[in-house]
Amino acid sequence: MTEALKRDYRICEEIGRGRFGVVCRCEPLRPSAAPSSASSLAVKSIDKSAVSGDDLDAHCLLMEPKVLSLLSPHPNLLRMHNAYEDSSHLHLVLDLCDSPDLHRTVASAGPLPEPEAARILSQLMRAVAHCHRHGVVHRDIKPDNILFDSRGRLRLADFGSAEVIGGGEPAAGLRGVVGTPYYVAPEVVEGREYGEKVDVWSAGVVLYVMLAGFPPFYGESAPEIFGAVVRANLRFPPRVFRSVLATAKDLLRKMLCRDVSRRFSADQVLRHPWLTSFGGAEATELQTIA
Structure with a gap:
């Protein structure tokens, strides 16, 4: 030391x-x-x-x-x-963030109510949008890396897999399978060049996990999980999603869109009606703090 x-x-x-x-x-x-x-x-x-x-x-x-x-x-x-x-x-x-991270929170409490999930996603996407404006792609967004401080405010952590690609316009040019199987985007698995929208995909998986308690694409091994991710067959089991708002499912479809050109950006996620209907006041407060 x-x-x-x-x-x-x-x-x-x-x-x-x-x-x-x-x-x-x-x-x-x-x-x-x-x-x-x-x-x-x-x-x-x-x-x-x-x-x-x-x-x-x-x-x-x-x-x-x-x-x-x-x-x-x-x-x-x-x-x-x-x-x-x-x-x-x-x-x-x-x-210091010594409160339970999002993984432990969902593991102990199960699926979160929509207002709580929206509150968390609002903060997460503001962090992601801030990173993207600075040309930083996180590349490993998952519940384990979503921490909370003593005030209950979300803190995105662990930038060990991050890359800098330049700010401003949407960018691509990254390669390499980096991230956690359940949360990695299809273009990463397929070895294609990719950009900041891989973070939006990962955040979409996080939202699905918050609402369902399990990931949208899964398997018994990493190759099986990667295969499910590439197929990107997004489903909403009625036993879990029966009471979830249609606007939440619409946002998930736009974040977990296999076509990168049609996938939402972080700023588009923040403007989506499902998020603004639950988190508009807090979003304004956080913008003021930032």
């Missing part, structure tokens, strides 16, 4: 562990080491020795701090406050 990190923060208990390292709660020791609103933060310590020689692993290790430093602050993005590096580790000081 670097001397600079120990000088700036008190490292506290471990709150998470992943493939490449651990996450601990930390407390700033100097006023300059934290935003005025935070008494506790999190430090994500990535063990460089756990990263293989595989180019993708090394890429993921380096991309997260790079991408987070490119993105301007947004209320629905996990913010990086400092980064430290020594010969063995990369340490990222981030916002």
Whole structure:
């Protein structure tokens, strides 16, 4: 652990562990080491020795701090406050989000009521739209990476798979199967060039999971899941979707559209009637905060 990190923060208990390292709660020791609103933060310590020689692993290790430093602050993005590096580790000081993530929330509570799902999707798509305006494609949007802070506000996390493609107009040019099988877009599986709309597809799967409690495309193995994703046969089982509004199903069809040219952008999702009917007031509030 670097001397600079120990000088700036008190490292506290471990709150998470992943493939490449651990996450601990930390407390700033100097006023300059934290935003005025935070008494506790999190430090994500990535063990460089756990990263293989595989180019993708090394890429993921380096991309997260790079991408987070490119993105301007947004209320629905996990913010990086400092980064430290020594010969063995990369340490990222981030916002602390110790509430259950969306995966754990749905796993314990089951399908969410439509107003709650709309509230979450509104915040998620504002984060995604912000990323896309800065030319950043997240590429791994899934419930596990959708966190909540102590105020209950959504924070999109884990930019290790992200890429920068340039802001402004819709872009393509990315290649490579990156992401989680249930949430990856068909064009990624098929090896075609792709752009920021892969994030909209993944967010559409997240919405389906929130409303149904299970993903729209599934199988017993990764190849089976990928096959279902490519077929993109979107169904709404009556036992689950009987009481779900027709406008919600319409939005899902537009987000989980196999034809990328017809698939909604993040901004189009935010303007959809289902979302504005439930989350219009909050959307205005979040825009003001941003």
